[in-house]
Amino acid sequence: MNVIAPITPDSEILHPRGLRVAGHSAAQDSARKQVAGEALYIDDMPEPRDLLHAYIRLSDHAHARIVKLDVSAAAASLGVAAVLTARDVPGVNDVGPAFPGDPIFADGLVEYAGQSVFAVAADSIALARQAAMRAVLEYEPLPPVLTIREALAQQFFVLPSQKMQRGDAAAALAAAPQRLQGRIVVGGQEHFYLEGQIAMAVPGEDHDIKVYSSTQHPTEVQHLVARALAVPDHAVICETRRMGGAFGGKESQASLYAAIAALLAAKTGRPVKLRLDRDDDMKLTGKRHDFEIEWDVGFDATGRITGIAFMLAGNCGMSPDLSGAINDRAMFHSDNAYYLDAVSIVSHRCKTHTVSNTAFRGFGGPQGMVGIEAVMDAIARHLKRDPLQVRRRNFYGKRDRNITPYHMTVEDNVIPEIVAELARTSEYAKRRQEIAAFNAGSPWVKRGLALTPVKFGISFTLTRMNQAGALLHVYTDGSVMLNHGGTEMGQGLFTKVAQVAAEEFGIDLDRVKITATTTEKVPNTSPTAASSGSDLNGKAAQAAARIIRERIAKVIAKQWGVAAGDIVFRDGELRCGPHAMRFSEAAKHTHAARVSLSSTGYYATPKIHYDTKLHQGRPFYYFAYGASVSEVEVDTLTGEYRLRRVDILHDAGASLNPALDLGQIEGGYVQGMGWLTTEELWWDAQGRLRTHAPSTYKIPAVGDVPQDFRVALWKRGRNRENAIYRSKAVGEPPLMHGISAFQALVDAVASCGEGVVQLDAPATPERVLMAIAARRGG
Amino acid sequence: MPQVTLTVNGKTASVEVEGRTLLVELLRDKLGLTGTHVGCDTSQCGACVVHVDGKAVKSCTMLAVQANGAAVTTIEGLAAADGTLHPMQEAFRENHALQCGFCTPGMVMSAIDIVATHPDGLSEAEIRHCLEGNLCRCTGYHNIVKAVSAAWPVMHGKVAAE
Ligand code: FES
Ligand code: FES
Numbered sequence: 001m002n003v004i005a006p007i008t009p010d011s012e013i014l015h016p017r018g019l020r021v022a023g024h025s026a027a028q029d030s031a032r033k034q035v036a037g038e039a040l041y042i043d044d045m046p047e048p049r050d051l052l053h054a055y056i057r058l059s060d061h062a063h064a065r066i067v068k069l070d071v072s073a074a075a076a077s078l079g080v081a082a083v084l085t086a087r088d089v090p091g092v093n094d095v096g097p098a099f100p101g102d103p104i105f106a107d108g109l110v111e112y113a114g115q116s117v118f119a120v121a122a123d124s125i126a127l128a129r130q131a132a133m134r135a136v137l138e139y140e141p142l143p144p145v146l147t148i149r150e151a152l153a154q155q156f157f158v159l160p161s162q163k164m165q166r167g168d169a170a171a172a173l174a175a176a177p178q179r180l181q182g183r184i185v186v187g188g189q190e191h192f193y194l195e196g197q198i199a200m201a202v203p204g205e206d207h208d209i210k211v212y213s214s215t216q217h218p219t220e221v222q223h224l225v226a227r228a229l230a231v232p233d234h235a236v237i238c239e240t241r242r243m244g245g246a247f248g249g250k251e252s253q254a255s256l257y258a259a260i261a262a263l264l265a266a267k268t269g270r271p272v273k274l275r276l277d278r279d280d281d282m283k284l285t286g287k288r289h290d291f292e293i294e295w296d297v298g299f300d301a302t303g304r305i306t307g308i309a310f311m312l313a314g315n316c317g318m319s320p321d322l323s324g325a326i327n328d329r330a331m332f333h334s335d336n337a338y339y340l341d342a343v344s345i346v347s348h349r350c351k352t353h354t355v356s357n358t359a360f361r362g363f364g365g366p367q368g369m370v371g372i373e374a375v376m377d378a379i380a381r382h383l384k385r386d387p388l389q390v391r392r393r394n395f396y397g398k399r400d401r402n403i404t405p406y407h408m409t410v411e412d413n414v415i416p417e418i419v420a421e422l423a424r425t426s427e428y429a430k431r432r433q434e435i436a437a438f439n440a441g442s443p444w445v446k447r448g449l450a451l452t453p454v455k456f457g458i459s460f461t462l463t464r465m466n467q468a469g470a471l472l473h474v475y476t477d478g479s480v481m482l483n484h485g486g487t488e489m490g491q492g493l494f495t496k497v498a499q500v501a502a503e504e505f506g507i508d509l510d511r512v513k514i515t516a517t518t519t520e521k522v523p524n525t526s527p528t529a530a531s532s533g534s535d536l537n538g539k540a541a542q543a544a545a546r547i548i549r550e551r552i553a554k555v556i557a558k559q560w561g562v563a564a565g566d567i568v569f570r571d572g573e574l575r576c577g578p579h580a581m582r583f584s585e586a587a588k589h590t591h592a593a594r595v596s597l598s599s600t601g602y603y604a605t606p607k608i609h610y611d612t613k614l615h616q617g618r619p620f621y622y623f624a625y626g627a628s629v630s631e632v633e634v635d636t637l638t639g640e641y642r643l644r645r646v647d648i649l650h651d652a653g654a655s656l657n658p659a660l661d662l663g664q665i666e667g668g669y670v671q672g673m674g675w676l677t678t679e680e681l682w683w684d685a686q687g688r689l690r691t692h693a694p695s696t697y698k699i700p701a702v703g704d705v706p707q708d709f710r711v712a713l714w715k716r717g718r719n720r721e722n723a724i725y726r727s728k729a730v731g732e733p734p735l736m737h738g739i740s741a742f743q744a745l746v747d748a749v750a751s752c753g754e755g756v757v758q759l760d761a762p763a764t765p766e767r768v769l770m771a772i773a774a775r776r777g778g
Numbered sequence: 779m780p781q782v783t784l785t786v787n788g789k790t791a792s793v794e795v796e797g798r799t800l801l802v803e804l805l806r807d808k809l810g811l812t813g814t815h816v817g818c819d820t821s822q823c824g825a826c827v828v829h830v831d832g833k834a835v836k837s838c839t840m841l842a843v844q845a846n847g848a849a850v851t852t853i854e855g856l857a858a859a860d861g862t863l864h865p866m867q868e869a870f871r872e873n874h875a876l877q878c879g880f881c882t883p884g885m886v887m888s889a890i891d892i893v894a895t896h897p898d899g900l901s902e903a904e905i906r907h908c909l910e911g912n913l914c915r916c917t918g919y920h921n922i923v924k925a926v927s928a929a930w931p932v933m934h935g936k937v938a939a940e
Contacts, residue, residue, distance in 0.1 A: 025874075027874065028877070034879030036867060037812075037854045037883045040812070043816070193880075194880040195880045246878075278819050279819070671918075707902060707906065
C-alpha cells in the first residue's frame with residue numbers, strides 16, 4: 001500500500017521564475033573537492049588496518065564444463081588469507097537482480113569467457129593475482145552459441161519472446177500502396193565509466209558487514225550480499241558516496257564485486273578491497289545489448305506509414321539479468337516520435353555464451369529507436385524525398401494519431417514544435433542545399449546532414465520501482481541534513497535534490513548537506529536509473545521538507561497569532577505581515593516547543609500502470625523530447641569521417657538546473673555518437689572479447705567531438721505532469737541524439753549512389769567504406 | 779629495495795619501493811595522494827597525469843625510480859596554502875567542466891601544461907589537439923575546452939584573476 005505524504009496542493013507549484021534556488025545553475029555539489037583532488041572515490045578512502053586485496057580468476061572458455069578446480073596451491077601461496085570457490089558460499093551463490101543465472105563463482109559450468117571462477121584475498125593485489133594463477137583449472141570445452149543469428153536459429157532464449165501490437169499489421173502491410181523490408185545490426189557498447197568496478201567490505205561486530213560499493217543500487221547490493229552470506233538484510237550496510245561514472249553499468253553489475261569482497265571479509269574477519277583493473281572490468285562486466293532488427297513497412301506516396309512489423313532480437317548474453325525490461329524498452333521505443341497505425345513488434349531475448357548484457361543509458365530504448373530511424377531513412381531514399389519530410393509526415397499528432405503501440409495516449413507531444421524550431425535555428429533547409437551543391441562538385445569528399453527527433457518515456461516500466469524515500473533533519477542552528485535513496489554518479493543528482501530542499505525551506509543551498517547514500521538511512525530504495533533520480537528523490541525530499549516546514553509554521557504561527565498557511569519561507573527567513581524570523585531561530589523555537597524537526601518523505605509516481613502480458617497500459621508518467629542535427633564529412637576513399645557541426649534542442653521541462661542539464665545533453669550526445677560510430681566490441685571465434693582496453697575499444701576523445709557544438713534547452717519546456725517543479729528527467733534521453741550522427745553518415749553514403757542505404761552500427765570507417773563500395777558497385 | 783628521493787608538492791619524500799613500483803603507486807599508496815586517479819592502468823586515459831619537473835606525465839607509465847631526484851606536482855599541490863584554487867581548477871569549476879569528476883585531476887594537470895607551453899596564445903583547435911590523451915566519458919568535452927580557454931588569460935596574467 002502506498003501512503004503518500006501530504007503534499008501542498010498543485011497551486012503552490014511554482015514556475016522557475018518564482019524559484020530562488022531550484023531552477024538555477026548551481027555547480028555540482030562536490031565540484032570544489034573534485035578539482036582539488038579531495039573528493040574521495042572508494043579507492044581513495046583511507047585504507048583500514050589489515051586490508052586484504054582480492055583478485056578474481058576469470059574463465060578462459062566461453063562454454064565449458066569445469067572438470068578440475070584445485071585451489072590448494074593458491075591457498076598455500078605467499079600472503080594469501082583466503083580462497084573462495086562456489087562451494088564456499090554460505091548462502092546463495094547468485095547475484096541475478098531479477099532472475100537467477102548470475103553465479104558469484106562458476107559452479108561446474110562456465111558460460112562466458114571472463115566469467116568469475118574463484119577469488120583470492122591476499123596482502124597485496126600482486127600476491128593475490130600470482131596466487132590465483134597457481135590454481136589448477138581444467139575444462140572440457142562445449143560448443144558455444146556466440147551470435148544472435150545462431151541463437152535465433154536454435155530458439156535459444158533467456159526469457160520468453162514477447163509481442164506488442166495495435167491494429168492489424170499483416171493486413172495493413174498486404175494492402176499497403178508501397179512496401180519495403182530491411183534489416184539493421186546495432187552493436188553493443190562498453191560503459192567505460194572512468195572509475196572501474198570497486199567494492200570494499202569491512203567486517204564489524206556481530207558478523208555485520210559494511211560494504212562500500214560503487215553502485216547505482218545500494219539496496220540491491222545489501223540484499224544480494226546478505227543472501228550470499230545467509231544473514232538478514234539488517235546485518236549488511238551498503239554505502240555509496242559517489243561513483244566515477246556508471247551509465248547503467250553499475251545498476252546490477254556492482255553486486256558481484258560487493259558480494260565477493262563481503263564473502264572474503266566474512267571468511268577472514270579482515271577488510272577486503274576488490275578493484276578490477278580496466279581489462280578485467282571490460283571482460284567481466286555486461287554491456288549494452290547488441291540487436292538485430294528486421295522491419296517490414298507499408299507506406300503511401302507521401303511517406304506516411306500505413307503498417308509496420310518489427311522483429312527485434314536482443315543479445316542478452318548468458319543470463320537474464322535485466323534483459324526482460326531492457327528488451328521491453330526497445331519495443332516501447334520502436335515508435336520513437338512516430339505514430340504507427342497498424343503495428344506489430346516481436347521481441348526475442350537471445351541467449352549466447354557471452355557476458356550477460358545489462359543496463360546502459362537508454363536501457364534498450366536507443367536500439368529500438370535506431371530501428372525506426374533506419375525505416376524513416378529507407379522510405380525517404382525510396383521516395384527520393386528529404387528524410388526530414390518523411391519524419392515529419394509521421395510524427396505523432398496532438399489530438400488524433402496519438403496512440404502508441406502499447407495503447408498509451410501521448411498527451412504531451414511537443415515534437416513538431418521542437419523540430420520546427422531546431423530546423424530553423426540550425427538552418428537545416430539552407431544547409432541541405434549547400435551540401436547538395438558541395439557534393440555535386442566534390443567527387444571524393446562527401447558531406448551528410450540529418451535531423452532526428454527523440455521521444456523517450458520516463459518511469460521504470462516495472463511499476464513498483466517508481467517510489468522513493470528521503471530522510472531529512474533540521475538542526476537547531478537551521479542547517480539541514482538530507483539523505484535519499486538516489487546515488488551520485490556525476491549527473492548532479494545530489495545538487496538537484498539539495499536545491500529542492502533549500503527551495504522548500506527558503507534557505508541557501510549551502511545550508512543543506514547531502515551525504516553518502518546508505519541503506520541504513522533510507523531503506524528499500526530503487527536503483528538510480530531510468531533517468532528517474534531527480535523526479536523520484538526530488539519529490540521525496542520535497543515531501544519531507546514540507547512536513548517539517550508545516551510543523552515549523554504551526555509553531556511560529558501560534559506565537560505570531562497568524563495562520564500557519566500565511567507564513568512564507570524565503571531568503572533564510574519566515575515572514576508574515578509585519579513578522580519576520582530567521583529560519584534558524586524558528587528551528588530553535590520548534591525544538592523548544594517539543595516538535596520534531598526530523599521526517600521521512602515518500603513519493604510514488606502517480607498514474608502509471610502496465611499489463612506485462614498484453615503489453616498495454618501507461619508505463620510512462622510522461623515523455624522527454626528533443627531533436628538534433630548533425631553534419632558530417634566523409635572521405636569516401638578511406639571511409640574516415642568527422643563531425644562538422646551539431647545542433648541540439650532539448651526539452652528538460654522547466655529545468656531544475658540548466659547547467660547540469662546542458663552537461664547531460666552534451667555528454668549524452670557524445671556517448672550516443674560514440675556508440676554508433678567508433679565503439680566496436682569484437683569477439684573472436686572462441687567467444688573471447690578482444691577489445692578489452694581503450695587501445696582497441698575507441699570511445700570518443702576530444703578530437704572526435706565537433707568544435708561547432710550548439711546545445712540549447714527548449715525555453716518553452718514545462719512538464720504537463722506534476723513532476724518536481726515541472727522539470728523533466730534528462731539522464732538518458734540525450735544519448736539518442738547521437739542517432740543524428742549515424743543518420744548523417746547514412747546521408748553522406750547515400751550521396752554516392754541511388755536507393756536505400758545499407759549501413760550497420762557502429763558505422764566505423766571500415767563499415768562506411770564498405771557501404772560506399774557497395775553503392776558504387778565496387 | 780631501491781630508495782627514491784623526490785620532492786612532491788614542495789615537500790621532500792624518501793621512500794623505499796620495489797623496482798617495478800609505478801610513480802602512481804608511489805603517490806597513491808605510499809604518500810596517500812589519492813587525488814591522482816587510475817582509470818585504465820595502461821597509459822591511455824590520462825586520469826593519472828601529474829607534473830614531473832614541470833611536464834605533464836602519465837604517472838602509470840613511469841616507474842617510481844625514474845622520478846628519483848625529480849620535483850613532482852599532483853592535483854593536491856595546485857591550490858595555494860590558504861585554499862585559493864589554481865586558476866585552472868577555478869576555471870573547471872566555473873565552467874561546469876566535470877560531472878563524475880574522476881577524469882578531472884588528470885585533465886586539470888594536462889590542461890595546465892598545455893596553457894603553460896603556449897604562452898603566446900592558445901586556439902581552441904590547439905586545446906583539442908593537446909587534450910587528445912585525456913579521456914572523459916561524462917562531459918562530451920565541451921565545457922572542458924571552455925575551461926581551458928578561460929584559464930589561459932588568467933594563467934598568463936592577461937586579465938586580473940578574481
Ligand atoms: S591510468 Fe594512467 S593513463 Fe589511464
Ligand atoms: S567527468 Fe566523468 S569521466 Fe570526466
